[in-house]
Amino acid sequence: MQKTALVTGAARGIGLATTKLMLDRGWHVAMLDRDSDELEIASAGLHGATPFSCDVSIQSRVEETIPAILDKFGRLDAVVNNAGVAHFGPMENTDFQAWRTVMETNLDGVFLVSQATVPALKQTRGSIVNIASISGLRASTLRVAYGTSKAAVIHLTKQQAAELGEFGVRANCVCPGPVRTKLAMAVHSQDIIDAYHDAIPLNRYGSEQEIAEVIAFLCSEQASYVTGQIIASDGGFESTGIGLPSLRN
Ligand SMILES: NC(=O)c1ccc[n+]([C@@H]2O[C@H](COP(=O)([O-])OP(=O)(O)OC[C@H]3O[C@@H](n4cnc5c(N)ncnc54)[C@H](O)[C@@H]3O)[C@@H](O)[C@H]2O)c1
Numbered sequence: 001m002q003k004t005a006l007v008t009g010a011a012r013g014i015g016l017a018t019t020k021l022m023l024d025r026g027w028h029v030a031m032l033d034r035d036s037d038e039l040e041i042a043s044a045g046l047h048g049a050t051p052f053s054c055d056v057s058i059q060s061r062v063e064e065t066i067p068a069i070l071d072k073f074g075r076l077d078a079v080v081n082n083a084g085v086a087h088f089g090p091m092e093n094t095d096f097q098a099w100r101t102v103m104e105t106n107l108d109g110v111f112l113v114s115q116a117t118v119p120a121l122k123q124t125r126g127s128i129v130n131i132a133s134i135s136g137l138r139a140s141t142l143r144v145a146y147g148t149s150k151a152a153v154i155h156l157t158k159q160q161a162a163e164l165g166e167f168g169v170r171a172n173c174v175c176p177g178p179v180r181t182k183l184a185m186a187v188h189s190q191d192i193i194d195a196y197h198d199a200i201p202l203n204r205y206g207s208e209q210e211i212a213e214v215i216a217f218l219c220s221e222q223a224s225y226v227t228g229q230i231i232a233s234d235g236g237f238e239s240t241g242i243g244l245p246s247l248r249n
Contacts, residue, residue: 001074001075002028002048003028003075003077003124004027004028004029004030004069004074004075004076004077005022005027005028005029005030005076005077005078005080005219006030006066006069006076006078006080006117007019007022007029007030007031007032007080007082008032008056008079008082008083008109008113009033009082009083010029010031010032010033010039010042010043010051010082011031011035011039011041012038012182013208014176014179014208014211014212014215015031015033015082016042016208017208017209017211017212018082018211018212018215019031019046019049020046021209021212021213021215021216022078022216023046023047023049025216027048028049028050029046029048030052030069030073031043031046031049032052032053032054032056032083033051033053033054033083034053034054034055036051036053039051050069052065052068052069056081056083056108056110056112056113057104057105057108057109057112059112062109062112063116066113066116066120075120075123075124076117076120076126077124077126077127077219078126078127078128078219079113079121079128079129080129080131080219081109081113081114081128081129081130081131081153082131082215083109084106084133084183085102085106085183086102086146086183086186087102087145087187088142088146089144090141090144094144094145099144099145102145102146102149103145103149106146106149106153107149107153107156110153110156111156114128114130114156114160118164121164121169122164122167122168122169125167125168126169126170127170127172127223128157128164128169128170128171128172129173129215129219130154130157130160130171130172130173130174131153131174131176131215132153132154132157132173132174133146133147133150133175133176134178134232134234135147135150136149136151136152136153136154136175137151137230137232137238138238150175153173154173154175154230157171157173157228157230158228158230161227161228162228165227170223170224170226170227171227172218172226172227172228172229172231173229173230174211174214174215174218174231174232174233175230175232175233175234175238176206176232176234177196177200177205177232177233177234177235177238178193178196178200178205179205179206179207179210179211180205180207184205193205199237200234200235200236200237201235201237201239201240202235204235205235206235210233211233214231218231
């Protein structure tokens with residue numbers, strides 16, 4: 001039987017690139033997103049993919065949708081918790097609703113989808129890949145909610161790995177550096193883009209495809225002894241400390 005992956009936030013960006021790569025590698029993909037219109041357009045013509053409209057931050061919707069996915073495919077071998085939202089602002093201007101909006105999707109959504117899919121993953125000895133961010137590894141200005149939500153996802157991944165290992169279920173986390181998606185472009189000005197290029201050892205943004213490759217590897221049999229790992233796909237940004245431009249060659 002063909003393996004099935006659930007990808008959340010699959011209507012565009014990193015989630016859509018991951019969907020296409022997994023399909024190319026012979027997986028079935030349940031594409032989940034709350035943007036039904038974009039999801040319909042994105043999934044049209046993708047053989048082996050089925051769209052599921054669902055908001056991962058709403059417990060009742062998640063609890064209805066996961067059984068529908070299992071009805072359709074009969075199994076679940078990988079869950080990619082990719083749906084995310086970004087909010088950039090100083091601490092004093094981040095009102096509680098903005099904080100909650102970020103936490104609801106970025107953290108609660110990962111918890112809810114993982115919890116609802118664990119029984120199916122135990123049956124296949126499958127795996128979870130959570131998408132955090134470089135912002136969860138390196139603190140920065142303007143990311144009090146976003147960075148904290150992603151740091152929490154990193155620890156949640158370790159909790160999942162610790163608890164699910166004895167059932168043969170792996171859990172890993174990918175931390176992308178900047179990628180030119182709708183999410184990033186909504187909060188990255190030209191100034192921010194230039195500063196990133198300057199601070200990242202590879203001197204550029206990553207592509208959706210480059211992030212998808214790491215996700216697909218972690219879902220695959222090739223990663224069968226890898227669990228509890230936090231892998232930055234970030235052009236070297238996380239590894240740098242004193243990266244002053246004036247200290248370069
Ligand atoms: N693009 C970057 O620079 C970057 C960097 C680091 C981490 N990330 C992370 O990568 C992931 C994907 O981001 P992207 O850049 O592809 O963003 P994107 O905005 O292009 O795509 C995100 C998708 O998630 C969906 N989504 C958002 N909230 C949802 C919810 N509650 N329920 C269901 N679907 C929901 C959106 O509708 C959208 O289709 C996010 O978790 C993001 O935080 C992105």
